[in-house]
Amino acid sequence: MKRRNLMRLVVVSLGLGLLWSGAAVQAAKPKVIELPSGAHVVYVPSDSPDHRYAPIVLLPYTGGSAQDLYRWKYRSFFNQNKRSDIVLILPPVAGDASDYETGEDWAETVEEWEEELAETLDEAAMAVKLDRERVILAGHSMGGDMAWALMQRKPDRYAGAVIMGSRCNWRQYGSPEKLAKRSVRVAFSVGEKEREVRRKGALSARGVLEKVGVHVRWDDMPGGHLPAPTKLFSEQLDFVLNKLPDVLPAETIIAP
Numbered sequence: 001m002k003r004r005n006l007m008r009l010v011v012v013s014l015g016l017g018l019l020w021s022g023a024a025v026q027a028a029k030p031k032v033i034e035l036p037s038g039a040h041v042v043y044v045p046s047d048s049p050d051h052r053y054a055p056i057v058l059l060p061y062t063g064g065s066a067q068d069l070y071r072w073k074y075r076s077f078f079n080q081n082k083r084s085d086i087v088l089i090l091p092p093v094a095g096d097a098s099d100y101e102t103g104e105d106w107a108e109t110v111e112e113w114e115e116e117l118a119e120t121l122d123e124a125a126m127a128v129k130l131d132r133e134r135v136i137l138a139g140h141s142m143g144g145d146m147a148w149a150l151m152q153r154k155p156d157r158y159a160g161a162v163i164m165g166s167r168c169n170w171r172q173y174g175s176p177e178k179l180a181k182r183s184v185r186v187a188f189s190v191g192e193k194e195r196e197v198r199r200k201g202a203l204s205a206r207g208v209l210e211k212v213g214v215h216v217r218w219d220d221m222p223g224g225h226l227p228a229p230t231k232l233f234s235e236q237l238d239f240v241l242n243k244l245p246d247v248l249p250a251e252t253i254i255a256p
Contacts, residue, residue: 029079035123038092040067043128044084052131053087054241059139059146060095077230087128091120095142110149136240138162140227160185160240164227165194167201180212187217187236193224
């Protein structure tokens with residue numbers, strides 16, 4: 001935990017740029033709130049006082065935080081395609097190779113994040129009204145592995161996941177059946193040139209879910225170890241939130 005707290009301090013100090021310079025144009029963009037923990041929430045304010053947002057928790061990848069991934073890949077898309085149905089929740093902590101150096105390290109990391117996300121969601125709920133029945137996890141690489149593991153460990157907490165370029169090697173007895181019972185949905189995306197260990201792991205995870213009746217979307221993408229392109233990421237969110245058809249062709253090819 002000491003290492004993670006130190007990483008938090010570093011990432012928070014670097015991540016304040018997410019609040020964007022150029023405040024003069026801020027009104028034209030989604031609202032960003034920095035929480036006391038350093039996490040950010042990004043959303044389009046609603047006129048309705050009863051409006052509740054589906055929380056999309058973006059998770060860190062190796063060498064970067066959710067805030068880094070948002071800046072690098074998705075900020076411009078969500079600036080231009082404002083979605084009032086979701087709130088993006090971006091924890092400040094970066095992923096590190098030491099988080100999964102051994103199986104014991106990975107188990108400890110997953111347990112820490114389980115606690116951290118529960119606290120972050122409670123904190124975010126103080127700022128924005130959340131629909132806690134529709135919490136979605138999303139991540140690339142280590143973040144996707146984290147989303148998969150957390151969903152397996154606590155199938156009652158999450159409504160689905162968007163998993164990008166991850167091997168998904170965590171297994172939890174009885175969890176797939178619980179996910180199916182809750183009508184959870186999961187979207188996978190894998191680069192055509194992705195390492196075979198990740199592709200095989202994701203395919204295995206897909207098979208585990210489909211065997212028990214979980215609705216799964218699978219997208220093959222051009223390139224290698226990369227997060228989903230912006231438009232595809234938004235479509236995957238729609239699928240997981242049950243806004244798109246249940247089944248797509250097995251090997252859908254998505255252009256960047």
